[in-house]
Each structure stands twice: as C-alpha cells, then as structure tokens.
Amino acid sequence: xxxxxxHLTFAYTQGGKRLEPTLKDLSFTIEEGSFLGIIGHxxxxxxxxxxxxxxxxxxxxxxxxxxxxxxxxxxERKIVRTLVGMVFQYPEYQLFAETVFDDVAFGPRNxxxxxxxxxSRVTDAMRLVGLDPDRFSSRSPFDLSGGERRRAAIAxxxxxxxxxxxxxxxxxxxxxxxxxxxxxLLEKLRTESGCTIIMISHSMDDxxxxxxxxxxxxxxxxxxxxxxxxxxxxxxxxQKIGLSVPSITHICIEMNRRGVDIPRTICTESAFMDWxxxxxxxx
Amino acid sequence: MRDITLGQFVAGNSFIHRLDPRTKIAMMxxxxxxxxxxxxxxxxxxxxxxxxxxxxxxKISLKYILNSLKPIRFLLIxxxxxxxxxxxxxxxxxxxxxxxxxxxxxxxxxxxSVRIILLVAGASMLTLTTSPIALTDGLERLLAPLKIxxxxxxxxxxxxxxxxxxxxxxxxxxxKIRNAQMSRGADFESGNVFRRVKxxxxxxxxxxxxxxxxxxxxxxxxxxxxxxxxxxxxxMKQLKFRKDDLFxxxxxxxxxxxxxxxxxxV
Numbered sequence: 001x002x003x004x005x006x007h008l009t010f011a012y013t014q015g016g017k018r019l020e021p022t023l024k025d026l027s028f029t030i031e032e033g034s035f036l037g038i039i040g041h042x043x044x045x046x047x048x049x050x051x052x053x054x055x056x057x058x059x060x061x062x063x064x065x066x067x068x069x070x071x072x073x074x075x076e077r078k079i080v081r082t083l084v085g086m087v088f089q090y091p092e093y094q095l096f097a098e099t100v101f102d103d104v105a106f107g108p109r110n111x112x113x114x115x116x117x118x119x120s121r122v123t124d125a126m127r128l129v130g131l132d133p134d135r136f137s138s139r140s141p142f143d144l145s146g147g148e149r150r151r152a153a154i155a156x157x158x159x160x161x162x163x164x165x166x167x168x169x170x171x172x173x174x175x176x177x178x179x180x181x182x183x184x185l186l187e188k189l190r191t192e193s194g195c196t197i198i199m200i201s202h203s204m205d206d207x208x209x210x211x212x213x214x215x216x217x218x219x220x221x222x223x224x225x226x227x228x229x230x231x232x233x234x235x236x237x238x239q240k241i242g243l244s245v246p247s248i249t250h251i252c253i254e255m256n257r258r259g260v261d262i263p264r265t266i267c268t269e270s271a272f273m274d275w276x277x278x279x280x281x282x283x
Numbered sequence: 284m285r286d287i288t289l290g291q292f293v294a295g296n297s298f299i300h301r302l303d304p305r306t307k308i309a310m311m312x313x314x315x316x317x318x319x320x321x322x323x324x325x326x327x328x329x330x331x332x333x334x335x336x337x338x339x340x341x342k343i344s345l346k347y348i349l350n351s352l353k354p355i356r357f358l359l360i361x362x363x364x365x366x367x368x369x370x371x372x373x374x375x376x377x378x379x380x381x382x383x384x385x386x387x388x389x390x391x392x393x394x395x396s397v398r399i400i401l402l403v404a405g406a407s408m409l410t411l412t413t414s415p416i417a418l419t420d421g422l423e424r425l426l427a428p429l430k431i432x433x434x435x436x437x438x439x440x441x442x443x444x445x446x447x448x449x450x451x452x453x454x455x456x457x458x459k460i461r462n463a464q465m466s467r468g469a470d471f472e473s474g475n476v477f478r479r480v481k482x483x484x485x486x487x488x489x490x491x492x493x494x495x496x497x498x499x500x501x502x503x504x505x506x507x508x509x510x511x512x513x514x515x516x517x518x519m520k521q522l523k524f525r526k527d528d529l530f531x532x533x534x535x536x537x538x539x540x541x542x543x544x545x546x547x548x549v
Binding site for chain 2: 051054056078081082084085086088091093094095096097106107110111142156157160
C-alpha cells in the first residue's frame with residue numbers, strides 16, 4: 001500500500017477567479033515505510049501539496065489515492081484522515097483542551113474509540129514524545145514550555161495511530177536539542193511502528209541525514225524525486241532554484257575543487273567519516 | 284468565510300475619494316440630520332438627490348450600494364408590515380373589522396422604509412469611498428477637541444486601526460486551526476445547532492489564546508519603537524483641508540439650508 005499521486009493539478013480561487021495553478025501535474029508514488037523529505041523554495045507549493053494528502057484540499061484535476069482511498073471523495077475522507085496524520089507548522093497553536101490528556105485524546109475521541117483504548121493510546125503517545133503521562137496528563141497545555149507544547153501537539157496526532165505522518169516544518173523555532181528530539185522520534189516511529197514519514201523542511205542537513213527519498217518542488221512541479229544522494233548531486237541546479245545542498249556536501253565540493261579526490265555526492269556526516277576511514281586504510 | 288470584506292472600501296480617485304475623511308464624516312452627519320429633519324415623504328427627495336449627486340461624483344457602481352442594503356432587507360419588510368398594522372389614520376382603504384388599512388399607514392410605512400434605505404446607503408457611501416485607515420484618522424482628529432474632557436481620542440482611533448489591521452490575520456489563523464482540528468477528525472458540518480456550536484470550541488480557544496499572544500507581541504513591538512500614545516506625535520500623512528473640501532461642505536450646507544427653508548415654509 002502507498003500514496004499514489006496521479007496528474008495532480010491544483011489552483012486556488014480568489015473572488016471567484018482561478019489563480020495560476022499552485023501545483024502542476026504532479027505524478028509520483030510515496031512508498032509505505034519510506035521517509036520522504038520535501039524541499040522547495042517558499043511558494044513552491046509544499047504546504048499546498050501536503051494539504052492534499054488528507055483531503056483538506058482536493059482538486060478535480062488528478063487524483064491522490066491513500067491506500068486506494070480517493071481523498072477527493074467526501075465519505076472516503078474520514079478514513080483518509082485516520083490513515084494520514086498531519087502536523088502543521090507551529091502545531092502548538094492548535095492546543096485547546098483543559099488538560100494535556102484531553103487534548104491528546106481529541107483525535108482518538110473523534111474516531112469514536114472505546115474509553116479504555118483511548119486511555120492506552122494517549123499514554124503511549126505521550127510516552128513516545130517524552131512527556132511523562134503521570135506528570136503531564138492533568139496539566140494545562142498552556143502551562144507547558146514551548147518545546148513541551150509542540151511535543152504535546154504531536155502526541156495528539158500520534159494517538160490516532162496514523163499510517164502516514166505528514167509534518168510541515170516540525171522543527172521550526174526549536175532549539176538544537178528540541179530539533180534532534182523530534183528527528184529521533186520520527187526515526188523511531190518509522191523503524192519501530194513502520195510509520196511512513198513525509199516531512200517538509202528547509203534544513204538540507206536533516207533531510208540528507210534522515211530521508212530515504214527527496215522530493216524537490218519548484219513552482220508547483222516535480223523538479224527532482226530521488227534518493228538524497230542523487231538529489232544533492234545536482235548542487236548547481238539546486239542553487240539555481242534558491243535551494244542548497246547539505247553543509248557536508250558543500251565541504252566535499254570545495255575539497256574536490258581544490259584537488260582532493262573525494263566524491264561530490266557525499267551528503268551525510270557518516271558517509272564523510274566512512275570516506276576518511278577508507279582513505280586511512282589505503283594509506 | 285474567506286470572502287468577508289470589512290468596511291468594503293472601493294479604491295478610486297474620484298472627487299469624493301480625494302476629500303478629507305473629516306469632510307466626509309461631517310457630510311455624512313449633515314446628511315443624516317437631513318433625513319431626520321424631514322417628516323413628510325416628499326421632502327426625502329432632497330437627501331435622495333444629495334445621495335445621487337454623491338454617487339455620481341464618486342463613480343462607484345450602484346451595485347455596491349444595493350449590496351449594502353441586502354443585510355437589512357428582512358428588517359425593512361418587517362418594519363413595513365408592522366407600520367401597516369399599528370399606524371392609526373382616518374382614510375380607511377380596507378376594513379377587515381379587527382384591522383383597518385389606512386392611507387396614513389401606507390404612507391408612514393413607505394416613509395420609514397425610504398428613510399432607513401437612505402440612512403444605510405448614505406453610511407455605506409462613506410465606507411465605500413474612505414479607506415478604514417483614513418476613516419480612523421479622520422475620526423481621531425474630529426474627536427481631538429474632546430481630549431479636554433480626558434476623552435481618549437487617539438487611543439480609540441489606534442484601537443480601531445489595530446482591530447481592522449488584525450481582521451485578515453485572525454481569519455487566516457482560524458482557517459489554519461480549523462484545518463488542524465479537521466485533520467484530527469473534528470467534524471464541523473454535521474449535527475444539530477447545539478452540537479455545531481460546541482464543535483467550534485477547539486477553534487475558538489486557540490484563536491483567543493493566539494489573539495492574546497499577538498496583542499502582547501504587538502505591545503512590545505510598539506513600545507520598543509518608543510510608542511507612548513498620541514502626545515506630541517506627528518504624522519507622515521497629514522490630513523489637509525483643501526478647496527474641494529470647502530466646496531463639498533458648502534454644497535452640503537446649501538442642501539440643508541434649502542431643506543430647512545422648505546420645512547419652515549410648509
């Protein structure tokens with residue numbers, strides 16, 4: 001099972017008039033169990049695309065099928081929204097309940113689960129994001145720190161047990177520790193629960209390190225869709241559309257230019273370390 | 284929900300658009316006074332002519348004025364019928380025993396309806412030709428003399444400006460929160476009225492919280508740029524009272540004078 005996007009074209013309307021399409025003829029498949037990183041310049045259609053994955057937006061031109069369910073069909077959307085979890089930018093601004101427990105339970109309650117099941121899902125989700133249920137359950141979400149609030153909001157989505165998790169810049173505004181906590185959480189979800197992760201990010205380093213596939217959007221079209229290594233080997237093309245390559249790739253390209261025999265496609269620190277070790281062995 | 288426009292200002296560069304907002308506010312007050320001075324339906328023609336003149340000079344399409352009347356259509360019908368029933372008169376047109384339709388009642392119903400239409404249309408002429416910012420600016424200057432009585436004219440105008448500025452921001456915000464809650468399976472579309480109102484809570488609470496946060500941030504941003512109220516504050520765009528303004532006021536006063544003469548004469 002997977003998410004299949006087929007010739008998706010979408011245009012916003014303003015005052016009854018159709019604007020220039022934001023998404024133009026997108027076609028590709030997001031494999032189950034993968035970690036898809038989406039990058040693109042501001043206004044390239046990343047967030048608009050993300051909203052199509054659970055039917056918040058839908059277009060009459062082209063289809064998005066989530067495990068075979070068409071997101072454009074109204075009665076399918078309910079199923080789709082339990083399959084696809086959405087974490088928007090600054091998700092902590094959606095917290096509303098009196099206690100963290102009730103807020104995290106909002107999604108499961110909308111799914112009409114039994115109270116026992118809800119309770120176990122909420123405590124599991126809170127543990128997963130690193131909020132101790134005993135300490136945090138009865139606290140008000142508005143008393144938490146910024147990072148805790150963000151994690152509580154993410155727990156609210158995880159408690160629905162989504163098969164696909166879409167995150168729109170989940171690390172924006174967090175400190176380095178908060179960022180790495182979110183990233184290792186995503187990695188854990190993918191490897192332990194087999195959850196497919198779709199993450200929009202501006203951090204090439206994070207994308208290179210965690211993604212198994214990278215989608216580059218440019219003015220609503222697929223610019224590149226490949227493995228991180230393959231995508232970041234197009235350094236010049238990426239720079240032309242206002243993006244960049246991971247910092248480690250920058251270093252490699254610069255070393256290569258100055259005569260060091262190093263591949264220009266290294267995009268993670270571990271690959272760089274491997275190259276150094278290899279070199280030592282040869283010498 | 285996204286199509287709500289506030290103040291429904293229509294940008295333009297007509298004679299009316301270029302007038303000082305203070306002039307336009309004064310014109311509207313005089314116009315309202317005119318419609319209230321009149322007790323006979325045929326004298327309403329004078330404010331009506333004034334409105335038509337303003338409309339032609341402003342080059343605004345009649346469509347906008349008619350649109351502004353749409354929200355009050357039920358009120359108009361209701362008032363019309365109510366006055367038919369409760370106005371007493373002598374010229375009986377129709378006698379149903381328990382209720383008599385009189386000529387006076389019909390006339391009174393028409394008179395009140397036309398007056399309300401004229402009032403609303405006149406008020407929307409002001410908002411159609413004056414940007415919200417210009418309007419609050421003008422209001423501030425007009426209310427400035429009341430500062431002697433410690434009336435916070437500047438603060439009031441600033442509050443109005445900020446409120447208007449944040450309408451689109453909050454609309455945007457509520458749309459985002461709505462999307463987020465819908466992604467968590469919230470249902471805003473089904474159920475009875477009570478359920479639907481209850482389902483709005485997950486939107487309203489985050490919206491309130493974020494309004495408070497935004498207010499706080501704005502206050503800090505304003506203070507760090509040394510904002511300290513209206514005292515000694517100068518403006519980048521000075522309001523200027525020009526010849527056109529004088530002319531507009533004079534024409535308006537002329538209308539008022541003619542009306543008063545006619546009222547006294549009759």
